[in-house]
Amino acid sequence: MGYVMNSLLSQLLIIIEQGLLYLPLVLGGYLVISLMQIPDLSIESAVLIGAIAGNAGACVFSAAGLGLYVGIVVAGFAGAAVGVGAALLHVYGRLSHLLSSIIMLGFCQGLSLLFMGASHRPVVHEVIKLMLVPGYPVLPILVGCGFLVSLLMCYFLKTKLGLICAFYGDNPRFLVNHRISSAYVVCMGMGIANALAGITGFLLGQVNGFIDVGMSFGTPLVCITALVLGQLLTSVKKVLAVVVPLVGVFAYFASQTILLKSGIDLRFFQLMQAVFLVIVFLSRRSRYQHTLGV
Amino acid sequence: MHVVVRNFTVTMEAGNKLFSDFSLELKGPGLYFIIGQNGVGKSTLARILAGLVTPAVDVCGEVLIDGVTYDLATAPTSSYLSDHVVYITQRVDDMIASHFSVRENLAAAMFTRFPGFSRFLKPTLDLFALPENIPVAALSGGQRQLLAIAMAMQKQPSVLILDEPTSALDPQNSILVMDAIKQLSRHMLCLCISHDEQLMARYVCVPRVNL
Numbered sequence: 001m002g003y004v005m006n007s008l009l010s011q012l013l014i015i016i017e018q019g020l021l022y023l024p025l026v027l028g029g030y031l032v033i034s035l036m037q038i039p040d041l042s043i044e045s046a047v048l049i050g051a052i053a054g055n056a057g058a059c060v061f062s063a064a065g066l067g068l069y070v071g072i073v074v075a076g077f078a079g080a081a082v083g084v085g086a087a088l089l090h091v092y093g094r095l096s097h098l099l100s101s102i103i104m105l106g107f108c109q110g111l112s113l114l115f116m117g118a119s120h121r122p123v124v125h126e127v128i129k130l131m132l133v134p135g136y137p138v139l140p141i142l143v144g145c146g147f148l149v150s151l152l153m154c155y156f157l158k159t160k161l162g163l164i165c166a167f168y169g170d171n172p173r174f175l176v177n178h179r180i181s182s183a184y185v186v187c188m189g190m191g192i193a194n195a196l197a198g199i200t201g202f203l204l205g206q207v208n209g210f211i212d213v214g215m216s217f218g219t220p221l222v223c224i225t226a227l228v229l230g231q232l233l234t235s236v237k238k239v240l241a242v243v244v245p246l247v248g249v250f251a252y253f254a255s256q257t258i259l260l261k262s263g264i265d266l267r268f269f270q271l272m273q274a275v276f277l278v279i280v281f282l283s284r285r286s287r288y289q290h291t292l293g294v
Numbered sequence: 295m296h297v298v299v300r301n302f303t304v305t306m307e308a309g310n311k312l313f314s315d316f317s318l319e320l321k322g323p324g325l326y327f328i329i330g331q332n333g334v335g336k337s338t339l340a341r342i343l344a345g346l347v348t349p350a351v352d353v354c355g356e357v358l359i360d361g362v363t364y365d366l367a368t369a370p371t372s373s374y375l376s377d378h379v380v381y382i383t384q385r386v387d388d389m390i391a392s393h394f395s396v397r398e399n400l401a402a403a404m405f406t407r408f409p410g411f412s413r414f415l416k417p418t419l420d421l422f423a424l425p426e427n428i429p430v431a432a433l434s435g436g437q438r439q440l441l442a443i444a445m446a447m448q449k450q451p452s453v454l455i456l457d458e459p460t461s462a463l464d465p466q467n468s469i470l471v472m473d474a475i476k477q478l479s480r481h482m483l484c485l486c487i488s489h490d491e492q493l494m495a496r497y498v499c500v501p502r503v504n505l
């Protein structure tokens with residue numbers, strides 16, 4: 001009995017750890033995909049760029065004891081730069097959101113290889129380990145980081161810029177008719193969302209102990225699946241509801257753990273996600289239109 | 295509130311002239327109607343007066359608002375025009391976000407104006423008899439039009455231009471909206487574009503501009 005309880009507790013802590021790791025990314029996805037209705041693939045490259053830049057910053061400042069803070073800030077700025085770059089391509093290059101984010105994806109992939117010099121690099125300075133919970137050294141920092149980004153997102157959505165970002169997704173003509181600069185709103189929204197993705201990249205690098213150019217593959221799908229799960233489980237009707245990504249990200253990793261424990265081969269997990277999304281969207285299309293991001 | 299349009303000429307991309315040396319003088323506060331058949335250029339005139347970009351047309355002429363002169367060809371770049379002249383489009387759903395509440399729409403409309411919000415909300419809601427927390431999708435056509443006007447009023451404009459404000463409304467809602475506009479016209483210059491002669495018969499005491 002004790003063994004079963006210990007095993008359950010251990011699985012629960014792993015789900016919480018994984019959920020907190022991806023929470024900034026899913027919050028960013030919630031802002032840009034659900035609220036702004038932008039099919040932003042650049043969050044994938046923001047994760048990778050955030051991992052490289054953040055860990056480089058952490059490496060430089062770890063001797064001064066500032067590695068964690070510098071790492072998070074640098075990863076955030078690097079991710080934001082990716083988002084703003086994609087936004088500028090859309091605004092001034094007059095490219096569609098999808099095309100601009102695909103171009104940014106290719107650009108960042110090349111840039112990552114250039115900076116890393118190889119497709120795989122170990123993280124030299126691990127700055128997020130605190131021995132507060134035995135066996136789970138990264139959990140305290142992830143809890144603090146997740147709590148902070150969730151609070152900041154709640155606050156942001158209460159500001160006028162947050163509201164206008166959501167209005168952009170509801171009705172882009174609103175901004176034109178009220179003479180609000182679409183360029184500013186798109187740049188800010190995509191910048192903030194990708195900054196959060198960059199933070200997840202930094203944390204992923206730290207937790208895994210390495211950075212790989214393929215580490216961010218499929219992250220937009222993780223975002224969308226988590227958001228749909230959150231919407232299904234919470235059934236909230238309000239457009240601005242941070243509870244959706246919060247519930248969604250933990251539900252995503254809980255379902256992943258359940259599938260793993262059921263003996264299902266996780267190599268096919270992305271395929272299962274895609275089938276799940278198709279079923280949900282086709283069966284309840286109008287209801288999940290907001291989560292679709294299209 | 296004094297609006298003068300001088301030598302207003304609009305040439306369409308195909309080369310035909312929509313307006314040629316058109317001049318107009320309006321003194322406020324008051325309610326004016328611009329009436330005319332479809333396609334004569336009512337909305338184009340209104341959009342250019344409001345400093346909105348109108349693609350595929352060549353514009354020349356000038357507009358004087360409260361004694362300040364603006365070249366109509368460069369009007370879209372004028373922050374004065376965007377602050378003092380507000381244009382409410384014919385497609386009122388383009389001006390509101392239907393998945394959000396009345397309160398959220400009004401807050402968003404104040405984006406560039408006020409750091410605070412709540413103290414300005416109640417008088418607006420009372421003036422237009424709008425419910426605060428109801429989603430806009432649940433409002434009637436007349437209430438949506440009133441909301442668009444309420445949102446435009448957050449800019450505290452000198453001139454309010456309304457493009458066919460009653461075209462999509464039933465007679466009852468049309469009167470509700472027109473009464474609200476008439477009330478506003480006591481304090482500002484309201485310019486109403488319409489081709490509904492029947493509705494205007496209720497407001498015959500106000501001046502008209504025939505195009």
